Ligand SMILES: Nc1ncnc2c1ncn2[C@@H]1O[C@H](COP(=O)(O)OP(=O)(O)OP(=O)(O)O)[C@@H](O)[C@H]1O
C-alpha cells in the first residue's frame with residue numbers, strides 16, 4: 001500500500017500540560033485540496049502547523065505519535081527542519097509580505113538556498129508570479145514596495161513567495177478571511193489550479209468555500225478529528241451527528 005503525502009499516526013499535541021490534539025489519524029491526499037473545518041479553538045491551526053513543525057517555535061509543547069511526509073516521520077530527531085519547511089510551505093490569514101520590493105520577496109528564499117545567478121532568479125520571479133496568478137498585475141512594477149499592493153495581491157504574493165522554493169505542499173490557514181469576495185474568489189481559483197502540481201491543505205470557517213474547492217474535508221471538534229472523507233460525503237451525508245450539526249450551521 002502506498003502512503004499519502006502526509007499521514008499522521010495517533011498524533012497528540014500539548015501546549016504545556018494542556019492537551020490540544022487527541023489521536024489524530026488523517027491522510028492528506030496528493031494533488032488534492034483538503035479543507036479542515038470546525039469551531040474556533042478545536043485545533044485546526046495547531047494541526048496544520050504540525051505538518052511543517054512550526055509548533056516547534058513555541059516553548060513547552062509536546063508531540064506524540066507520528067507524522068509522515070512522503071513516508072518519513074518528520075518528528076524523528078534527525079529531521080532537517082529547514083528542508084522540511086522548504087517542502088511544506090505556509091500561507092497565513094493575514095498577508096505578510098516582507099517589507100521589501102515585490103521581486104525581493106520572491107528571490108529572498110531562493111537566495112537563502114544558494115541561488116545567485118541573476119537570470120535564474122529572474123526566471124524564478126516570473127514563474128512564481130505566474131503560478132500565483134499575479135504576474136500580469138505586477139510585471140511592470142516588480143520594484144515597488146510589496147506592502148503597496150492590495151490585500152488580495154499581497155496574499156497571492158505570499159503564495160508566489162512560497163512557490164519560489166519548490167514546495168510540494170502548501171498549508172493555508174484561513175487564507176481568505178481578511179479578503180473581499182473578489183480577492184477571495186481569485187485565491188479559490190488559484191488553489192484549484194495549484195493542486196495540479198501541489199498538495200493544498202487549507203483551514204476555513206467558510207463552509208461554502210470548503211464545499212467549492214476541497215476534495216476532502218476533515219471536521220475537527222475539541223481536538224479530535226471527528227470525521228474525514230470526501231467533501232461531498234462530509235457535507236451531504238456525514239457519518240457523525242456532530243458533523244451534520246456543524247455543516248448545517250446548527251452550531252459553530
Ligand atoms: N501558542 C499557544 N499556547 C497555548 N495554547 C494555545 C496556543 N495556540 C493555541 N492554543 C490553544 O489550543 C487550542 C487550539 O487552538 P487552535 O489555534 O489550533 O484552534 P483553531 O481551530 O485554529 O481555532 P480558530 O478557528 O479560532 O483559529 C485552543 O484552546 C487555543 O487556545
Ligand SMILES: [Mg+2]
Nearest residue numbers: 044045046173
Ligand atoms: Mg486557527
